[in-house]
Amino acid sequence: MNRNQRPLTSRQLRALEKGQIHEHIDCSPDPLFMLKRQYERGFDKVKPKLPSTVVKNWRDAQALRTGTKSEQNLELAAELERKAARTYQRWLARFASKSLANYVQAIRDHILPLMQTSTDLYEVTRKRIADAVEDGHIFLELRFAPQLHTMEGLTLDQVMAAVNKAVNQAPIPVRLIVCALRHENDKQFVPHNPVHELAALTLKYEEVGVFDLAADEGAYPGVLDWFMPAAVQVQEGGKLVDCHLWEVNDDTSQDRRRLAALYPFLSGLERRRLSSLMKKVAARCAAFSQAKTAEQRLALLDQIDGLLDQAEALIHKSGRVGHGIRGKSQGTYVLEVCPTSNVVTGQVKSFDQHPIGELLRAGKLVTINTDGTLFTQIDLTKEYDKLQKQHKFTLAEFYVCNRIALAASSFSPAVKASIKAKLAAGYRKQLSSKR
Numbered sequence: 001m002n003r004n005q006r007p008l009t010s011r012q013l014r015a016l017e018k019g020q021i022h023e024h025i026d027c028s029p030d031p032l033f034m035l036k037r038q039y040e041r042g043f044d045k046v047k048p049k050l051p052s053t054v055v056k057n058w059r060d061a062q063a064l065r066t067g068t069k070s071e072q073n074l075e076l077a078a079e080l081e082r083k084a085a086r087t088y089q090r091w092l093a094r095f096a097s098k099s100l101a102n103y104v105q106a107i108r109d110h111i112l113p114l115m116q117t118s119t120d121l122y123e124v125t126r127k128r129i130a131d132a133v134e135d136g137h138i139f140l141e142l143r144f145a146p147q148l149h150t151m152e153g154l155t156l157d158q159v160m161a162a163v164n165k166a167v168n169q170a171p172i173p174v175r176l177i178v179c180a181l182r183h184e185n186d187k188q189f190v191p192h193n194p195v196h197e198l199a200a201l202t203l204k205y206e207e208v209g210v211f212d213l214a215a216d217e218g219a220y221p222g223v224l225d226w227f228m229p230a231a232v233q234v235q236e237g238g239k240l241v242d243c244h245l246w247e248v249n250d251d252t253s254q255d256r257r258r259l260a261a262l263y264p265f266l267s268g269l270e271r272r273r274l275s276s277l278m279k280k281v282a283a284r285c286a287a288f289s290q291a292k293t294a295e296q297r298l299a300l301l302d303q304i305d306g307l308l309d310q311a312e313a314l315i316h317k318s319g320r321v322g323h324g325i326r327g328k329s330q331g332t333y334v335l336e337v338c339p340t341s342n343v344v345t346g347q348v349k350s351f352d353q354h355p356i357g358e359l360l361r362a363g364k365l366v367t368i369n370t371d372g373t374l375f376t377q378i379d380l381t382k383e384y385d386k387l388q389k390q391h392k393f394t395l396a397e398f399y400v401c402n403r404i405a406l407a408a409s410s411f412s413p414a415v416k417a418s419i420k421a422k423l424a425a426g427y428r429k430q431l432s433s434k435r
C-alpha cells in the first residue's frame with residue numbers, strides 16, 4: 001500500500017499481525033458479560049440506573065430462556081441479549097465521556113463490582129484475550145491495578161492467581177503490567193499506600209513484566225516522588241517500569257529530570273544514536289509511501305527492518321511513557337499512544353487532530369494501543385482503520401509501530417524473536433499479495 005493506494009479492507013486489517021502494550025483490563029470488559037453479571041446481582045443495584053430498553057430486552061431474553069426451549073427461542077434470546085449489550089455499551093460510553101468524574105464513576109460503579117471474585121476476574125481477562133486474538137493480536141501486554149479487586153475479600157495473591165490463570169491459558173504471548181495509582185499516597189482516599197506490595201507482586205510473578213504509575217494525572221501530575229524507590233526496586237529485580245504521562249498535562253522541566261532519573265539506562269550518545277536510527281526509519285517510511293512497485297516497497301521494508309534490528313536493544317532500555325502525546329519532551333522514550341481513547345477522554349478534540357502521525361514521522365518511538373475497548377468502542381483493527389484513513393498510515397508505519405512495541409515489551413528474547421518472525425512474514429506477505 002502507498003499513500004496513493006487503496007486502504008486495506010477491514011478484513012485485511014483484522015488479519016494483519018499486530019500487538020499492543022497499553023490496555024487496561026478494567027476498561028475492557030465485555031458488555032455482554034457485564035450485563036449477565038449485573039442481572040445476577042440485581043439490576044436495581046446498578047447506579048446510575050440502566051436504560052429501560054436495556055432492562056426490557058434483557059428480561060425478555062431471560063423469559064424466552066426459561067420458557068419453551070426451542071432452538072428458535074434460544075436464538076432470539078441470544079439476539080436480544082446482544083442487542084441489550086450493544087445499547088448498554090453505547091450508553092455507558094456516552095455517560096463516561098461527559099466528564100472525568102463520570103468516567104471514574106462508570107469504572108467504580110459499573111465495572112469494578114464485577115471484578116471482585118476469582119471467577120469474574122478470570123472470565124473478564126480470558127474474554128479480553130480471546131477478543132484480542134480475533135482482532136489479530138499476536139502479542140499483548142495487559143495492565144491492571146490488583147489492589148482494586150480486593151473489595152470483597154480476595155487477597156492480592158488470589159487476584160493475581162485468577163488473572164495469571166487466564167494469561168497462562170492464552171493462545172498468544174501475554175504479559176501483565178501492575179499499576180500503582182496516583183492518588184494512593186493521598187491519605188484522604190487511601191490510608192496505606194500499597195506501592196511496595198505492588199512492586200513486590202511485580203517481582204514475585206513470572207506473568208508480570210512491568211510496573212506502572214496510572215490514574216489521575218490532572219490531580220497528581222508528573223513522575224511522583226513516592227513511585228521512584230519502588231520503581232528502582234522493580235528495575236533492580238530485572239523487570240521494566242512504565243509511567244503514564246503527558247496524557248493530560250504538558251511537559252515540565254521537572255518531568256524531564258524525573259524521567260531521566262527513572263530511565264538512566266542509555267547514555268547521551270546512545271540516545272543520539274537511537275534518535276538518528278529512528279529518523280532514518282521515518283525517511284524510509286516516507287519513501288515507502290511514494291514507492292510505485294511492490295519490489296520497491298519490499299526493498300524499503302528490508303531496510304526498515306535492518307535499522308530496527310540495530311535500534312531494538314536501545315528501544316528496550318529507553319524507557320516507556322503511557323500516552324506521551326503532549327509537550328515536546330518525547331525524545332527517545334517509547335510512547336504508548338492511544339488515539340481514540342485520547343479523543344473519548346477529551347484530551348484531543350478530534351481523531352484527525354491527534355498528533356500521532358506527526359510524532360511518528362518526526363522519528364519518535366510511537367506504538368499504537370487502545371487503552372480500553374469498552375468506552376472507546378473500538379478494537380485495534382478499527383484503530384488501524386481510522387489511522388490509515390485519517391492519518392494516512394501505511395503498512396510500513398504499522399509495521400514500525402509493532403516492532404517498537406515489541407522491542408519495548410517485557411517478553412523474553414526467545415518469545416520476542418518468534419513474534420518478530422511472524423510480524424516480518426505477515427507484512428511481507430501482505431505487501432507481496434496482489435491487491
Ligand SMILES: [Zn+2]
Pocket residue numbers: 022024214244322371
Ligand atoms: Zn492507560
